[in-house]
Amino acid sequence: MRRQIAASLAVLLGLTLLLGFGYPLAVTGISQLFFRDQANGSLIYSQGKLVGSALLGQSFTDSKGNPLPRYFQPRPSAAGTGYDGTSSAASNLGPSNPLLIGFVAGVNTVGLTGKPSAANPFATPADPACVPLNPAGDPVTSPVPGQRFLKTAAGAYECDPNTVPERTVAFRLFNGLAANAAVPVDAVTASGSGLDPDISVVNALDQAPRVARARHLPTSQVIALVKQYTTGPQWGFLSESTVNVLKLNLALEGLR
Secondary structure (H helix, E strand, O other), X not given: OHHHHHHHHHXXXXXXXXXXXXXXXXXXXXXXXXXXXXXXXXXXEEOOEEEEEOOOOOOOEOOOOOEOOOOOOOOOOOOOOOOOHHHOOOOOOOOOOHHHHOOOOOXXXXXXXXXXXXXXXXXXXXXXXXXXXXXXXXXOOOOOOOOOOOEOXXXXXXXXXXXXXXXXXXXXXXXXXXXXXXXXXXHOOOOOOOXXXXXXXXXXXXXHHHHHHHHOOOHHHHHHHHHHOEEOOEOOOEOOOEEEHHHHHHHHHOOO
């Protein structure tokens, strides 16, 4: 009996030392020796100051939350109020949810106002899929009789700015694109984590002329910088080429 207890204790002690201390120390040592940057969070410094991580996206906005024209903008984020590392999440909205796609005829407009309807009664000239806002600024997906809505000075409905159609309109306006210009999907949809640090190359190229104008730089110079900071697919075939927004914006600052 004593021999069995002693053997059990010896095994427990040995495995504790090996797996509880030895293995973590070995992995930590190897990672610090060969993969120091990745092991420490892929942190990025500028002029000795920590400005972020290459693995975590962040917003480039003014004090009121408006996107700054002189910077490349990341994709939308559903993490908290936007790129909140403590609230990593996706919106998890269904494909026909009006908070995602707006009110689309034949998809989610039937019975919208209590009566069969083939069209969106809240459509505006800029956004046929408009989801209206109530006086408190909240989107209304189930209107009731007597419902009050926010309207513009011209009498059109104020629309929920977070739907894909509204983000599409905003992206075109912000970047000076034509009203019918194709918009990259990553420019109007959030990632699964809400913390994606990268955008597609097409997204970056669509933003390049606007950034060039804001910084009084040749568009060709900004496009060249985009290409310089383009990362190809992982292992040459997995996913697509991307551009890290933080690294690109820091490179822009270096052009001053």
